[in-house]
Amino acid sequence: MVAFRSLRPVRLAGAAALCATLALSACTKSEDTGGGGGSTPGTGGAQVAQTGAADGPTCDLEQYGAEELDLSNAVVGFSQSEKEANPFRIAETESIKAEAAAVGVKNLLTTNANSQLNKQISDIQDMINKGAQALIVAPLNSDGLEPALDAARAKNIPVITVDRKLNAEPCQDYVSFLGSDFVEQGKRAAQEMAEALGNKGKVAILLGTSGNNVTTDRTNGFVDEMAKIAPDVEIIAQQTGEFARDKGQQVMEQIIQAQPDINGVYAENDEMALGALVALRSAGKVPGQDVQVVSVDGTRGAVQKVVDGEMYAVVESNPRFGPLAFETLQTFLSGEPVQQDIVISDKLYTKENAADEVGNAY
Amino acid sequence: MTTTQQPTTLDPDESVSSNTMTRAERLAGLVQRRGSIVVLALVVLIASVSFDAFPTIDNAQNIAIQSSFLAIVALGMTFVIISGGIDLSVGSVYALGGVLAAYGIQFGSLVGLLLPLVVCGAIGLLNGVLVAYGRLAPFIVTLATLLGARGLLLAITDEGSTTRLMDREDWLTQLGQGTFLGLGIPVWITIGLFAVGVVVLQRTRFGHSTLAIGGSREAAALMGLPVARNTMLLYVGSGMLAGLAGALAAAYSASGVTIVGEGLELDAIAAVVIGGTLLTGGAGTVGGTLAGVLLLRVIQNVINQVGTLSSHYQSVVSGAFLAVVVAVQSYLSRAHLRGGKR
Numbered sequence: 001m002v003a004f005r006s007l008r009p010v011r012l013a014g015a016a017a018l019c020a021t022l023a024l025s026a027c028t029k030s031e032d033t034g035g036g037g038g039s040t041p042g043t044g045g046a047q048v049a050q051t052g053a054a055d056g057p058t059c060d061l062e063q064y065g066a067e068e069l070d071l072s073n074a075v076v077g078f079s080q081s082e083k084e085a086n087p088f089r090i091a092e093t094e095s096i097k098a099e100a101a102a103v104g105v106k107n108l109l110t111t112n113a114n115s116q117l118n119k120q121i122s123d124i125q126d127m128i129n130k131g132a133q134a135l136i137v138a139p140l141n142s143d144g145l146e147p148a149l150d151a152a153r154a155k156n157i158p159v160i161t162v163d164r165k166l167n168a169e170p171c172q173d174y175v176s177f178l179g180s181d182f183v184e185q186g187k188r189a190a191q192e193m194a195e196a197l198g199n200k201g202k203v204a205i206l207l208g209t210s211g212n213n214v215t216t217d218r219t220n221g222f223v224d225e226m227a228k229i230a231p232d233v234e235i236i237a238q239q240t241g242e243f244a245r246d247k248g249q250q251v252m253e254q255i256i257q258a259q260p261d262i263n264g265v266y267a268e269n270d271e272m273a274l275g276a277l278v279a280l281r282s283a284g285k286v287p288g289q290d291v292q293v294v295s296v297d298g299t300r301g302a303v304q305k306v307v308d309g310e311m312y313a314v315v316e317s318n319p320r321f322g323p324l325a326f327e328t329l330q331t332f333l334s335g336e337p338v339q340q341d342i343v344i345s346d347k348l349y350t351k352e353n354a355a356d357e358v359g360n361a362y
Numbered sequence: 363m364t365t366t367q368q369p370t371t372l373d374p375d376e377s378v379s380s381n382t383m384t385r386a387e388r389l390a391g392l393v394q395r396r397g398s399i400v401v402l403a404l405v406v407l408i409a410s411v412s413f414d415a416f417p418t419i420d421n422a423q424n425i426a427i428q429s430s431f432l433a434i435v436a437l438g439m440t441f442v443i444i445s446g447g448i449d450l451s452v453g454s455v456y457a458l459g460g461v462l463a464a465y466g467i468q469f470g471s472l473v474g475l476l477l478p479l480v481v482c483g484a485i486g487l488l489n490g491v492l493v494a495y496g497r498l499a500p501f502i503v504t505l506a507t508l509l510g511a512r513g514l515l516l517a518i519t520d521e522g523s524t525t526r527l528m529d530r531e532d533w534l535t536q537l538g539q540g541t542f543l544g545l546g547i548p549v550w551i552t553i554g555l556f557a558v559g560v561v562v563l564q565r566t567r568f569g570h571s572t573l574a575i576g577g578s579r580e581a582a583a584l585m586g587l588p589v590a591r592n593t594m595l596l597y598v599g600s601g602m603l604a605g606l607a608g609a610l611a612a613a614y615s616a617s618g619v620t621i622v623g624e625g626l627e628l629d630a631i632a633a634v635v636i637g638g639t640l641l642t643g644g645a646g647t648v649g650g651t652l653a654g655v656l657l658l659r660v661i662q663n664v665i666n667q668v669g670t671l672s673s674h675y676q677s678v679v680s681g682a683f684l685a686v687v688v689a690v691q692s693y694l695s696r697a698h699l700r701g702g703k704r
Contacts (some may be wrong), residue, residue, distance in 0.1 A: 109669035114677075117622050118611065119662070122428040126666035129424060130415045143525040144619035147539070166527075210521040 099322030188223020248272025438600030446643025457623030459608025464618025486601020490594030537614025576643030
């Protein structure tokens with residue numbers, strides 16, 4: 001009996017230790033370990049919609065069934081999907097908040113689902129219940145938000161989705177989608193890589209988190225474009241670094257071990273690219289000379305590496321949705337039609353412009 | 363809900379009749395069992411006074427449906443923890459249950475409902491056999507199945523990239539989305555399951571044995587209780603309930619989303635402990651767990667009511683609650699030990 005009792009605190013301590021480990025591992029997955037400095041969105045970095053996309057299907061108040069509304073009298077809700085623990089999410093939330101203040105929205109409600117789908121559903125339902133008259137949603141997942149969309153639909157509340165696209169009916173389940181063309185980002189990265197390698201070489205891809213359309217699109221865009229423009233560039237490894245810097249570094253170390261004669265690395269986000277640079281240097285390679293690195297995102301840390309000559313190019317994925325989201329919302333709520341798909345034109349940072357543009361990176 | 367005394371009278375050393383308990387001890391026991399309900403009532407009262415949008419029917423409906431999935435998982439967890447064990451696999455099993463429901467529905471609604479129950483029950487059985495007959499630590503066994511179930515999920519969804527949708531017209535989908543008397547069907551299912559849970563814990567041999575095993579496994583075995591079989595069944599139940607919760611949640615969102623359930627086991631454990639169940643086993647209530655789940659959900663709701671508060675505070679508040687509850691519990695059980703010479 002005594003012996004049995006004395007075991008119990010140990011079991012408790014074990015539970016506490018495991019909880020701590022789980023929490024830690026969950027954090028490190030998406031943690032930005034510095035170098036972002038994204039909390040100050042530069043004014044020069046606002047998003048611009050692609051002009052070519054202006055002839056797609058549109059949506060207006062009558063089609064959607066909502067009422068005219070002035071934003072300065074409105075309660076607007078913003079549902080963020082993931083913790084603001086990496087430069088992209090930090091810049092995105094900051095931009096929405098800053099623009100809400102600039103437009104003079106009466107009340108901006110903000111929630112963060114912390115990567116839990118059920119929480120995003122309840123966050124959106126809570127904001128609707130709290131009186132939100134328009135919603136900006138950064139969906140955690142393309143599917144599964146149906147109960148939240150239904151709640152908005154029931155009250156005819158317009159929903160603008162940003163960064164990830166929903167598998168739902170535009171102008172019926174939501175008004176419009178604002179985001180980058182991830183396939184195009186992959187293509188542009190392939191073009192830069194082909195140029196960097198002179199159309200010949202061995203390239204490794206650091207994939208993003210699996211089961212995610214961002215990863216799939218950035219991979220397909222890169223692989224297809226490379227096969228088309230530079231068939232002599234061989235893709236010799238594709239492994240996931242889960243969009244995290246430490247994972248990118250680990251995976252890169254393994255790839256160099258297996259393939260020492262590698263010439264290029266395509267990282268599907270900046271964090272993994274920054275990790276890969278560390279791995280390359282510790283393996284005795286000089287990034288920018290022996291191995292060319294191209295990535296997607298446009299965080300300040302990565303653009304600085306382009307300035308320093310360690311990376312060849314960074315394709316931007318602009319997270320500053322605020323101005324365009326509120327402009328779209330205002331246009332829509334005043335009765336004018338808006339595009340259902342608003343594709344953002346992303347910049348490209350190369351050694352020609354990186355030094356001038358680094359201040360605009362997030 | 364007052365069966366916590368049950369196992370203590372089974373041990374000859376611990377046979378303290380209730381009239382020798384001091385008033386302070388009885389109060390301590392009451393706080394232990396009913397504390398979460400009192401705190402929940404207080405939080406609801408304060409929130410109702412502070413926020414216009416809180417005490418509305420819409421909001422109550424939202425809180426009810428949003429709590430139901432975690433509540434079902436936490437019900438199984440309550441029994442496992444009362445028996446002195448732990449089930450860390452429920453988060454992954456929940457996600458797997460949802461994916462299996464969305465996968466199975468293409469072969470018929472009944473398959474969509476039964477497939478998650480069978481597979482998740484089998485994972486529970488594996489946990490149960492290893493814990494009860496293999497005498498392995500539940501902590502490690504269920505950690506292994508946590509990883510295994512997530513791996514199985516990734517295997518049947520092409521690394522998580524395939525999300526199967528569920529037809530809205532199907533009765534299985536309606537089990538998640540439909541309403542009855544203003545409340546979602548999952549809420550009624552939850553109420554039903556908790557009612558069954560109360561009866562099982564208080565009125566059946568199985569429930570009494572569970573409490574006895576948590577009080578002292580050796581004593582329960584000496585009394586001739588079927589310790590191993592009972593323990594095994596607890597893990598089967600926990601697995602099936604987690605699978606059912608996942609299936610209902612998938613039906614609710616009409617899709618087998620692959621990214622759900624991470625960390626859900628910790629929420630369930632938190633709800634159970636806040637509900638007054640001892641993490642060391644031997645004492646606990648089903649009703650307390652329900653209050654614990656609602657408390658976690660109401661805290662989240664209140665933080666959304668404030669609107670501008672970063673949702674990081676939700677974890678801070680939930681964590682603080684947990685710390686306070688565990689501290690109070692440990693203080694009370696020490697008071698028990700001193701006061702009743704137990």
